[in-house]
Amino acid sequence: MKNDGSALSSPLSLGFSPCPNDTYIFHALVHGLIDTAGLAFRERLEDVETLNRLALEGALDVSKVSYHALGHLRENYFLLRAGGALGRGCGPLVVTKERTSMAELRGAPVAVPGQYTTAALLLRLFDPAIDTLVYLPFHEIMGAVARGEVAAGVIIHESRFTFPEYGLTKLLDLGDWWERETGCPIPLGGIVAKRSLGRETVAAIDRALAASVAYARANPGAAAPYIRAHAQEISDEVCAAHIGLYVNDHSLDLGAEGEAAVATLLDRATAAGVIPPSAAPLFVL
Structure with missing residues (x-):
């Protein structure tokens, strides 16, 4: 089912990076290859720190952000359970x-x-x-x-x-x-959506993103031209290694282990005075 844009009057601004793991994950979503419940998206590809700053300005409806930036965004954005980069053996x-x-x-x-x-x-x-x-x-x-x-x-x-x-x-x-x-996997980057979109819309975005990840895993070659178009200076071998390292089961759903890892990172960052405290619920559900 392709996007028909009927759920909202205009497409949602969607930010993610041109890195292979992101273009792999978002390919089906932005190309209308999965059911998006009538939501349409206008993608903007930027490096992660540019995305962090755009989200901090409230300039994007939905965006990939660093989990560090999430600590400064919790009052205005929900964290989605799908689409992020969290795992083991993949840290800086x-x-x-x-x-x-x-x-x-x-x-x-x-x-x-x-x-x-x-x-x-x-x-x-x-x-x-x-x-x-x-x-x-x-x-x-x-x-x-x-x-x-x-x-x-x-x-x-x-x-x-x-x-x-x-x-x-x-x-x-x-x-x-x-x-x-x-003892936790490392939370690197997650997907956030503006709280002002409303819980129903944010939940629909999360479901659509999970479907996009599932589509990519079921059709591993489908996104290849899109990935290559945005990774022209990276070899095919490095692209494949990049996707293999950063896309895993936590990209489909954070799960209990992923949620615990995110909470641990945010708690430690708050205790260190790096991010402000927040009582806002992190997830829409």
Whole structure:
């Protein structure tokens, strides 16, 4: 059933990144390949930190955001159960060219992929004394580290697979640290929808997104041209590895384990004073 746009007078603005996991997940939704209960969407593809800031401005009805940013959005957005990136063995990496320990990064410039990224939050939770942060687009971080412009960088997305090509070494896997510290999978990014849309509409969006994920998993080749169109500088092998790493059962539904992981991250960030407290219910249902 294709979108007919009848549920609302205009399409909902929908933000997600051009990374392979997002284009894989959202392909069926934005191309009208699944039942959307009459909802229509107007997609906007941006890097995750741009999406974080757009959501903070209230500029998007529905958006992929970092879980760090979610901590600043809870009063105005619901978190959806489908479509996010949460799992094990997929966390940000701290890479360097010359440093040999995390302690050496205290007082040294460290590049992170945006102020509101989960990567920046995890680094803060790991060691608040590593506080000389340089905010760069994620795709510029490895080059800055390789050129010696920063002492280290926190890398995400496909950079996990390509950093050795820049002569860099891994100092720490922040996701692995998080898993050992908490026992939880690492919540990286989730999908949010404006509370002002109403509970019925938000619930319908969540169902449609779950259907989009299910469609992608049942038809793994269907999204290939859409993925490739937005990942022209990434090899097919890295695209496949990227999707395999960031799309899992939690992308279909957070489940109890995923909900516990999100709650743990938000609770720790609140206790550390990184995000404001909130009593608003996180989910629409």
